[in-house]
Each structure stands twice: as structure tokens, then as C-alpha cells.
Amino acid sequence: MTSQALDSAAGDLELLASLRRGEVGALTALAERHGPTIYRLAFGITRNRADAEEVLQDVLLTLANRCASFEGRSALGSWIYRIATNAALNKRRGKRSELETSLEDLLPTFQSDGHRAGDRTYLLADWSQNPEEELLAGERRRVLEQALDSLPDHYRVVLVLRDVEGFSNDEVSTLLGEPISSVKSRLHRARMVLREHLTRSFA
Numbered sequence: 001m002t003s004q005a006l007d008s009a010a011g012d013l014e015l016l017a018s019l020r021r022g023e024v025g026a027l028t029a030l031a032e033r034h035g036p037t038i039y040r041l042a043f044g045i046t047r048n049r050a051d052a053e054e055v056l057q058d059v060l061l062t063l064a065n066r067c068a069s070f071e072g073r074s075a076l077g078s079w080i081y082r083i084a085t086n087a088a089l090n091k092r093r094g095k096r097s098e099l100e101t102s103l104e105d106l107l108p109t110f111q112s113d114g115h116r117a118g119d120r121t122y123l124l125a126d127w128s129q130n131p132e133e134e135l136l137a138g139e140r141r142r143v144l145e146q147a148l149d150s151l152p153d154h155y156r157v158v159l160v161l162r163d164v165e166g167f168s169n170d171e172v173s174t175l176l177g178e179p180i181s182s183v184k185s186r187l188h189r190a191r192m193v194l195r196e197h198l199t200r201s202f203a
Contacts, residue, residue: 015030063080078174
């Protein structure tokens, strides 16, 4: 852990101690530290700005009410992000009236000889050479957003935690309470879906 990370962790614990003493400003300070990440994580999972804002408020309320239950077995930030992840997934579970697309419908298909099935232009599409700033701008960004929207929740959450928020596989496994083998499998398949979506769009 870097000295900056140690300082941040120590600062979190000081604020938590203040929060336990009933100092209201401590919650505001924790919100300033972790609010942007909580919101970004919640939006990545729910794909809805209003829902992400509600998740942020729910997490802060939970933090205020449950601060005494934090046992310190992990970093406070990890505990907060676990609460945020669960809150965002619960928010999604409450809106299951819309049907999720089967993941199999989003993955590439292959012929019996191993060659890729589908339009030949899919084989020639080479979006991987596009600079990141191009992929994140204009039409390409819209395509990426659509690809994320199409993922089932339990695949999207792994992709967001790993590739957007930068958590390690071990950290994602801990945050979700799932085996690392499951995390790796979902991440691989989610990445394949994104690549396939981009290939079809850019072809």
C-alpha cells in the first residue's frame, strides 16, 4: 500500500471515529471522499442517473446508521463500496419488469470448422486500433453505452468493478462474496460481449 493510500485509509478511520461520536460533519467529509466513486459505481450498475443518486443517498444513510458495526477487517472504502454494490444491485432487482437479453444472443458464434459465423465484414472490422479518446467520444461512446446496457446485471457489475473502477479480481470476489473463478468467467464473457457489440457496430 502506498503512503498516499495509507494516509487516505487513516483519514477514513479518523472520520469514522468522528461519525461514531455523532459529529455530522464527518458524514459530509466521507461523502466528499467517496461520493463520486459511489455514484459512478451505482450508475455503472443501474445505468440510470436517478437510481444512482438514490443509491448514493442510501449508502450515506446506511453509513450513518451502521458506522458502529464496521469491524475494521477491511479498508473502510472497501466496506463502503460493498454496500454501494449491493444497494445498486437491489435497485436493479426491483426493476425486473424489463426482460434481459440472453447473454448467448450477444456473444459471437462459430461454425463447426472453428471459423466465425456471420457477415464477413465482422472478420475485417478492426476497432481495436482506435485510440481510447475516439472510443469514448460521439457515436462510439454511444455504442459502448449500449453494449453495457445489454449486459445482464451480474455480468455488468463484474465488468464495472474490474474495468471501470479498477478493482483486482480478488477485490471483486470479496466485494461480491463470490468465488474468484466465477468473477474471472463473468469478466471474460462480459468483455467478449463488448467486443462483439463493437465489431458488429463498426463493421
